[in-house]
Amino acid sequence: MPLSEYEQRVLEQMERQLTSDDPRLANTLTQRGRRPFGRYLIAGVGATAGLLLLVLGAANSQAWLGVVGFVVMFAAVAFAFADPHHGRRSGPRGVVQNDGAVRPAKKKRVGLMTRLGERWERRRGESGR
Numbered sequence: 660m661p662l663s664e665y666e667q668r669v670l671e672q673m674e675r676q677l678t679s680d681d682p683r684l685a686n687t688l689t690q691r692g693r694r695p696f697g698r699y700l701i702a703g704v705g706a707t708a709g710l711l712l713l714v715l716g717a718a719n720s721q722a723w724l725g726v727v728g729f730v731v732m733f734a735a736v737a738f739a740f741a742d743p744h745h746g747r748r749s750g751p752r753g754v755v756q757n758d759g760a761v762r763p764a765k766k767k768r769v770g771l772m773t774r775l776g777e778r779w780e781r782r783r784g785e786s787g788r
Contacts, residue, residue: 698739705735 662670678685709732716725754762 702735702739705738706732709733709735 674685709728709730712728712731713725714728716722716728756762
């Protein structure tokens with residue numbers, strides 16, 4: 660069922676409001692989740708070169724060349740399907756102050772035993788009620 664004229668106007672007004680309030684969020688929401696073509700081109704060339712090395716290694720009875728070909732092929736496919744944004748930092752970057760400035764978040768380094776102890780105490784407190 661198509662939207663009425665009123666609903667379309669309200670939706671357009673909401674889009675304009677979002678774009679003016681938070682342009683970065685609006686840009687993120689309108690982008691498509693596609694990977695760059697060059698990434699697949701490089702991976703395709705790498706996989707082809709790896710397959711060629713693998714076949715040459717098998718034809719010439721050189722196991723080391725076949726292993727190198729397999730590693731190159733595997734790396735090319737892994738590169739194609741890897742997340743290009745994996746290395747970027749995600750999550751909160753800091754704390755917003757009242758004046759609008761962002762103070763970097765303090766990283767609290769807690770050891771494994773401390774976390775386990777805190778979790779144990781929380782469970783004991785919940786079960787004791």
